[in-house]
Amino acid sequence: MSFAQELTGVSIVGIEPLQAPGENPVLLSRDGSVPAAAIAIPLGEKLVIADWINSSGLLTPFRLQKTVDGGFTWFDMALMRTGDNDANQMNNETPFIVNGGAGVAIRVLADAPDDEVVMTTLRCQSQP
């Protein structure tokens, strides 16, 4: 076997101008699905997040968050800040592993000025 065929590549990407001041969720699309404020990880799936790339036109803090209670509470998985017109990449030797379940979801928050376009890319693999 060459590639690890049992793993599926997953792209989670958000690109949008933030519409309100303060910290807001970046609408995320998983492999072209309709963008949503959070990506649910269904029971039985293991999502492995290895890379996180963020860009913004202005200094912007980003948070990668997870919930296990359907979005009632969220906790931080990773924090990042980008500079002006800068792209920052986080490569993790130990990737984030999210075991799916009822109420399990991930989201990305960004705190950028009104109408500033932010971009986030999560490079993932999933099992099965």
Place this chain on the structure above:
Amino acid sequence: MPLDQTLTSQIVTGRQLTAGVAEETLNLALNGAAPAAALAVPAGQLWEISDVEVCVLSTIVQLCLQESRDNGVSWFNHFCARFDTALQNSQSRQFSFKAPIRINGAVNKLFRARVQTPQGQQIVTVTIRLATDP
């Protein structure tokens, strides 16, 4: 990604003077073939894109790598980034993925790159490193 005898290294490059400030498609050449606006990913083949290098002279550049599953009617993003080479004391930037972009080939499956230089015309060069199986 472990190297394996069944994998083939593929070379995808694009070099283009952008038309202006709007987003446009970067023509890509696969292994030296004539550049095209989109590359077909044939059925039975698996693409694994591990690295992207972007070179542009002292300006802001935005790059998105996209896939279509309906022969170009609709596209979705696998990767997007925007940065200013003038601010980074380097005119090139590399992104390497521990979780590479995987595209399973099929009829109507296409891959393309979209670029934007919002400060005006500029030459953009992109190198995409990938392996295919078989």
